[in-house]
Amino acid sequence: MRVPRFTRTERIAHWVNAALFTVAMSTGAMFRFGIGQSLISDRALVRGVHVYTGLGIVVAFLIAVIPRWGRALRRDASRINRWSPDEIRWLKSLGRARGARLGKFNPGQKLNAAFVPAAALVLAASGAIMFWNRPFSTELRNGADFVHQSFAWLIWITVAGHILLALQDRESLRGMTGGTVSTEWARDHRPAWYAEVTSVTPEAAEPVDA
Amino acid sequence: MAHEPGTPIGRRLFLGLLGLGAVGIATGSSISNALQRLAKNDPTGLSAILPGGGGWRYYQVNGYPKRSRSEYRLRVAGLVDTPLTLTYEDLTSLPPIKVTRDFQCVTGWRVLGVKWQGVLLRDVLDRAGVQPEGGAIRFTSFDGAYTESLTMKQARRDDVLVAYQLDGKNISTDHGGPVRLVVLPMYGYKNTKWLETIEVTRAVVPGYWEERGYEVDAWVGASNGRNDEPT
CATH class of the missing domain: 3.90.420.10 (Oxidoreductase, molybdopterin-binding domain)
Incomplete structure (x- = not known):
């Protein structure tokens, strides 16, 4: 018996996002550090790929969230927003608090999920000022450049941490690949969520794929 | 629709980061210049990875035209x-x-x-x-x-x-x-x-x-x- 964790829409949104981030982050690093510069014959092309992939992240997110099919995603966003006292305690103890009853997401996942979309918007806005720079003063262009680089560093660190942690918890990763997790994992690692999805109250029932 | 009760920390973090980004765009120029001045006395060269630090930005006004040395x-x-x-x-x-x-x-x-x-x-x-x-x-x-x-x-x-x-x-x-x-x-x-x-x-x-x-x-x-x- 496995517990449904992420709908197909959520998983598609996640992996499309992952692919777009991979492209945006690697082309960005090429610019900043000249990595693979000898391999790139057309710098303008790489720049175009970077800029439009970055905008694509924002567009893809809106497509995933806004329509009817984004219901599960919006519901998870609402879970990510709200922190129970147990979760705050868990974070303050850096995950060592005993008996903290976590919901669907642990506080680390919540931080990640709040940080990444905010950073994506900041990067898109600062990147737009850098790319369509004509109307902006040199002060603002410079500031945008500074912010873009700072948030790029934070995104690299966050994404690296996200991937490492996912690889260390295969069952959690399975939730994002196959869409379900084992009952044991849900019960041991996300007890509050487990209680919610196994209870019979209709409002707690997890939406499943149509 | 059910949502977990609790403190809306996610939203605060999200909005806080957007604010930080906006403040950064407005003031980053001077922060970046200050970092550059500090970085000048850095013997390790590690400061090149700082935001605003080390390295070229490439500008052009009409694309990157190519011409070989023999054609030049x-x-x-x-x-x-x-x-x-x-x-x-x-x-x-x-x-x-x-x-x-x-x-x-x-x-x-x-x-x-x-x-x-x-x-x-x-x-x-x-x-x-x-x-x-x-x-x-x-x-x-x-x-x-x-x-x-x-x-x-x-x-x-x-x-x-x-x-x-x-x-x-x-x-x-x-x-x-x-x-x-x-x-x-x-x-x-x-x-x-x-x-x-x-x-x-x-x-x-x-x-x-x-x-x-x-x-x-x-x-x-x-x-x-x-x-x-x-x-």
């Missing part, structure tokens, strides 16, 4: 006794000059200790023979759009080069290769990339960015309302 020609024209068309080899056979200087862009970034190799612009001008009424130079790029200018006095300085090497390597297309102008004491926009024509004129004709508000005399630290340390 430099024209010297206008008020000269002998108009010239120089090949890449013609340039490299002139007495080479090597200089190392910081490169400062008017938008704020600075690359420390850039090594250039090329020939003095003055030597190229002397080969063509500037006529007495020649008072300025107009530079044109083979990208079909970029132009720049110098007065004759500026052009004859010891730190104004027609450069073909950067940090020991042939200048790449991004950097304005195979041959670009380098005006070491001035802001980056004076340093015409993809240099194609050196035209001697009577008076200064403002260049591409100068028609768009940048100062014609682009001394680092003494123009464009900036106070950078001179290069």
Whole structure:
């Protein structure tokens, strides 16, 4: 018996996002550090790929969230927003608090999920000022450049941490690949969520794929 | 719809980060300049990874035009006794000059200790023979759009080069290769990339960015309302 964790829409949104981030982050690093510069014959092309992939992240997110099919995603966003006292305690103890009853997401996942979309918007806005720079003063262009680089560093660190942690918890990763997790994992690692999805109250029932 | 009760920390973090980004865009310029000044005394070179630190930004106004060294020609024209068309080899056979200087862009970034190799612009001008009424130079790029200018006095300085090497390597297309102008004491926009024509004129004709508000005399630290340390 496995517990449904992420709908197909959520998983598609996640992996499309992952692919777009991979492209945006690697082309960005090429610019900043000249990595693979000898391999790139057309710098303008790489720049175009970077800029439009970055905008694509924002567009893809809106497509995933806004329509009817984004219901599960919006519901998870609402879970990510709200922190129970147990979760705050868990974070303050850096995950060592005993008996903290976590919901669907642990506080680390919540931080990640709040940080990444905010950073994506900041990067898109600062990147737009850098790319369509004509109307902006040199002060603002410079500031945008500074912010873009700072948030790029934070995104690299966050994404690296996200991937490492996912690889260390295969069952959690399975939730994002196959869409379900084992009952044991849900019960041991996300007890509050487990209680919610196994209870019979209709409002707690997890939406499943149509 | 059910949502877990609790403190809306996610939203606070999200909005806080957006605010941080906005404040950063507004003030980042001065933070970045301060970091750059600190980084100058860094012997490890690690500061190059700081935001705003180390490394070039590549600007162009009309794409990145490619021209091989064998196809390359430099024209010297206008008020000269002998108009010239120089090949890449013609340039490299002139007495080479090597200089190392910081490169400062008017938008704020600075690359420390850039090594250039090329020939003095003055030597190229002397080969063509500037006529007495020649008072300025107009530079044109083979990208079909970029132009720049110098007065004759500026052009004859010891730190104004027609450069073909950067940090020991042939200048790449991004950097304005195979041959670009380098005006070491001035802001980056004076340093015409993809240099194609050196035209001697009577008076200064403002260049591409100068028609768009940048100062014609682009001394680092003494123009464009900036106070950078001179290069």
